[in-house]
Amino acid sequence: MTEMVLFNPFMPGFTDDPYPHYRELRDTAPVHEHPLGFWFLSRHDEVADLLRAGLSVEQRHLAPHPVRDQIRAASGDKHLRSGGLSMLDRDPPDHTRLRKLVTKVFTPRAIGALKPRIQQLVDESLDRLDGGGDLVAELAFPLPFAVINEMLGMQLADADRLRELTGTLVRSLEPIADPALAEQIMRADLELAELCRAAIAAKRADPADDLLTALIRAEEDGDVLDDEELVAQVILLYVAGHETTVNLISNGVVALLGHPEQHAALRAEPGLIGNAVEEFLRYDSPVQSGRRVTTEPITAGGQEIPAGSFVILGQASANRDERFWGPDADQLRLDRRDARLHVSFGAGPHHCLGAALARMEGQLAIGGLVARYPKLALAGEVEWNGRINLRGASKVPISV
Numbered sequence: 001m002t003e004m005v006l007f008n009p010f011m012p013g014f015t016d017d018p019y020p021h022y023r024e025l026r027d028t029a030p031v032h033e034h035p036l037g038f039w040f041l042s043r044h045d046e047v048a049d050l051l052r053a054g055l056s057v058e059q060r061h062l063a064p065h066p067v068r069d070q071i072r073a074a075s076g077d078k079h080l081r082s083g084g085l086s087m088l089d090r091d092p093p094d095h096t097r098l099r100k101l102v103t104k105v106f107t108p109r110a111i112g113a114l115k116p117r118i119q120q121l122v123d124e125s126l127d128r129l130d131g132g133g134d135l136v137a138e139l140a141f142p143l144p145f146a147v148i149n150e151m152l153g154m155q156l157a158d159a160d161r162l163r164e165l166t167g168t169l170v171r172s173l174e175p176i177a178d179p180a181l182a183e184q185i186m187r188a189d190l191e192l193a194e195l196c197r198a199a200i201a202a203k204r205a206d207p208a209d210d211l212l213t214a215l216i217r218a219e220e221d222g223d224v225l226d227d228e229e230l231v232a233q234v235i236l237l238y239v240a241g242h243e244t245t246v247n248l249i250s251n252g253v254v255a256l257l258g259h260p261e262q263h264a265a266l267r268a269e270p271g272l273i274g275n276a277v278e279e280f281l282r283y284d285s286p287v288q289s290g291r292r293v294t295t296e297p298i299t300a301g302g303q304e305i306p307a308g309s310f311v312i313l314g315q316a317s318a319n320r321d322e323r324f325w326g327p328d329a330d331q332l333r334l335d336r337r338d339a340r341l342h343v344s345f346g347a348g349p350h351h352c353l354g355a356a357l358a359r360m361e362g363q364l365a366i367g368g369l370v371a372r373y374p375k376l377a378l379a380g381e382v383e384w385n386g387r388i389n390l391r392g393a394s395k396v397p398i399s400v
C-alpha cells in the first residue's frame, strides 16, 4: 500500500517544481486533512466541483482550530488588508452586488479596445529584447502592469511606488510565516488605499474616458460603489491583474523553450497561439490554489469535511490530474483539444473577471515573441520566485 504523504509546500525544492508532490497527494491523499488545520484537495473533479459549489470565501466562518489559530497569531496575520471589501473576499449578497458593478465597466468591448495599445507595448518590449536579455524584466513583468495602470487611468506621479506596493500586497495571497512581512503588507495596504483615494478624488474633479471614471459612475438600480468599496476594487484589479499575468507569460515561455518540438510547431503555425495559451495556463498555473471556507458539512471525494473548515483547492494539481486529462497530463501539448477545461481562472461565482484580458496579453506577448525571434532560446538558468501560490519564474535569460 502506498504511504500517505503530508502536504508540505515549505519543503526544499517545492517552489521550483511542486508537480511531483501534487502527484503524490493525488495518489495517496486526494482529500487531505492537514494537522495544521486546513484541507488540501488535489484532484480535478473535486477542485472543479467545489469551485462551482459557491462555498464561502469569508474567513469569519472558520471554526476555531488550536494549531492553526496559534500559527496565525504568531505570524502576525491580522487580516487587515483592503481585501476585506473586495469582491474576492465577499460572499453574496455583497459579492453579487460588487461584481455586477465592476462587470458593467470591465466589458469585453472595453477589453477588446485595448488590443492595439497592448500590441504596441509588446512591440516596445520586443525591441528591448533585441540582442537577448531577461524576459521577465523586459516583457512579462512590465506589460501587465502598464496595461491595468493605463486602463484605470490613475495618472499617478509615482507609478514605480505603486508597483512596489502592489508587489508587497500580492504576498497576502501566500501563506505568511513572517510577522515582519505581515506588518509590511499591512503598511503597503494603507499606503495603497491612500494613493487610490487621492486618484479617485482627482478623477471626480477631472473625469476622463477610463476605467476609474467608469467605476466611479457605475450604477445598477440606483446602487453605486462607495469610496472605500471603490478603493478595494481598484486595489484588487491591480493585485489580481498583475503578477498572475506575469506568471502566465514567463512560465509559458519557460515551458515552451523546454519543449523544442512544441516551439517548432508554434513557429510553423502561429494560429495555434490561442490554444497554446490555454495549455500554458494548464501546464503551469499562474495561481496554484484557491481558498474557501465551509459553512456546513460537505462531502468531497467520498469524504466528509465539517463546517467551519479552511479548504485549499489545488488548481495547479487539478490541471495535471491524469484521471481527468489522461496519461499525457504531464506533457505540454499545444494542440491539446480540451486544454480550456483547466481551472487556472477558477470557476463558479468568483471565476476570474480578467480572463479575457489575461488571454489577450498572453497571446500577444508569447505569440509576438515567437514570431519575431525564430532563434529564441534559453540562455541561462531560470530562477523561480519562491512563492507557493503565485508561483512563477522571476528570471528567464533568453537569446534571440
Ligand code: HEM
Pocket: 087, 088, 089, 099, 148, 236, 237, 238, 240, 241, 242, 244, 245, 248, 285, 286, 287, 290, 291, 344, 345, 346, 347, 349, 350, 351, 352, 353, 354, 355, 357, 358
Ligand atoms: C479572480 C486567476 C488575470 C481580475 C481570479 C481567480 C483566479 C484568477 C483563480 C478566482 C479566485 C477565487 O476563486 O478565489 C487569474 C489568472 C490570471 C488573472 C491565472 C492571469 C493569467 C486577471 C486580470 C484581471 C483579473 C488581468 C484584471 C485586471 C480578477 C478579479 C477577480 C479575479 C477582479 C475576482 C473575481 C471575483 O471574486 O468574483 N483570477 N487572474 N485577473 N481576477 Fe483573475
